[in-house]
Amino acid sequence: MPPVYVSHIEYACGSELVTNEDLKRLNPDWNIELIAHKTGVLSRHFCAPNELPSDLAYKAATKLMAQANIPPESIDAVIFCTQSPDYVMPPNASLLHARLGLPKTTAVFDFTLACSGFIYGLAMAQSWIQSMGFRRVMLVTGDAYSKYIHPRDRSARALFGDAVAVSILEPSPLSSSGIVDIDLYSDGTGGPSFMIKAGGLRNPRSQTTCLPIRDITGNERTDEHIAMDGRAVLEFAKREIPPCTQKILTDNRVR
Template identity: 30%
Template sequence: MTSSRISRIIATGSYLPERVMLNADLEAMVETTDAWIQERTGIKQRHIIADDQVTSDLAVAAAKQAIARAGLTPNDIDLVLVATTTPDKIFPSTATIVQRELGITNSCPAFDLQAVCTGFVYALSVADQFIKTGMVKRTLVIGAESLSRITNWSDRSNCILWGDGAGAVILEAVAQQDGQPVKSGIIATHIHADGQYEQLLHVPSGPSRVAQTDDVAERTMTMKGNEVFKVAVNTLSRIATETLAKNQIDASELDWLVPHQANLRIIKATGKKLGLDDSQVVVTVDQHGNTSSASIPLALDQAITDGRIRRGQLMLLEAFGGGFTWGSALIRY
């Protein structure tokens, strides 16, 4: 029997900015109410980046926590991946800035990956391939966002959703005997995209557009919420079914669902379709809002550090984001 390499999560970390914005604060900014926001989204509060912070600051803080918990030094990392929609600069990549700030001097590759809310799952899938092919031994995978910087705070249907933060995981290569069940590690990832839905959720402007304007709406997120909601619910159900079927696993075998934290109604609908009890679904959207690529690693870190998710348990990570993009990761923690 031969052995191969699989990716095992050895540590997680997270960081949330100090400033907390309550729904009551939004009531003073736009025509909305705390009750309406909670009823429609499940969100009670979100964290907002400080004026003197940038996305890399959040990413570095989460990464430092993960590295410390793993008992590693920065130069033990062989690859840095940062999933973000809100990079510090057009270039260089936020990942290279994080690499520098962490003191990683071993010249390992570092790059950003942009798939909006599915970004962390995409990055996890890419990191897993690097490990499986033997190119690296340990990867640092971060989801980090400063969504408040691209939020139109006068758009009452949109500004209530977003929050800032960062989450990180460290993956390490472990030997796996071929044909044997995975005792701990990433079993499979599945990622998809369909660009025809671009206009339903996007930021209209970008550095390559000639017709740049000073219009706030051109530089901030716009979303057709009802249409996005319908596609998201159906797509997340489909990716969950696909993941379980392709890996010959029944939904009853799942211990945890760790979904992208976009909307409590979407999260509950997905859990219900999988036949999971509410107690098996990790929910942080009420405290964090939608933090895009940071939402899954933030939720994962919280559930691991508070002792809910334990070694040997089976969890499904899934996300849906602008593009549209969507994906999943089936992991035996």
């Protein structure tokens, strides 16, 4: 079974560059210097009003395919990970399939994850290549969180930007080069720490879900916006990520 590797990668960012100075001018009560010190983020790209991750994916994919001389008919599958789809249905992968002019033999589907999306996508692409004989899989990962963040929510507005990465995975030409190992984990109990409460079937949008809410730290949002418990997310990462990292290093005898 040949190893799988990332042969090409390209990206596209939202067209609007928003600096910390821009945020401070719009929100003079925010301590932007403290936020920058804690996060290290000095600027971020936001999508324009009519710009979506599917547009960024098309931009990045066409650039990658042109530069790497990858013909549309050589793409066996498109996997699109996003929490910012154009529509409830059809999936973004189908929309991108049509825009790129890919053949009907190309398998496509969406899945929705946040930080772990790229790793899960690698695992699925690797599995398809090794078990189904695919030669070239396009993995698209990206979001436009700015569409879901309240302008007065400094915990999220100052942190997240909008971008898409397009990766091509193929069988490695070298038996000693490629994806070494992948571990997948989940902890569904942390869902409430990063959540949009309204807009789905469980809690549809209504006259009350659009009402502004101010939390104890002064962040403002509605139930239709991202609500992030930054402290809980940070503590989770500090508690859970190091042992997972150590395990995969130990399993593969890497010091």
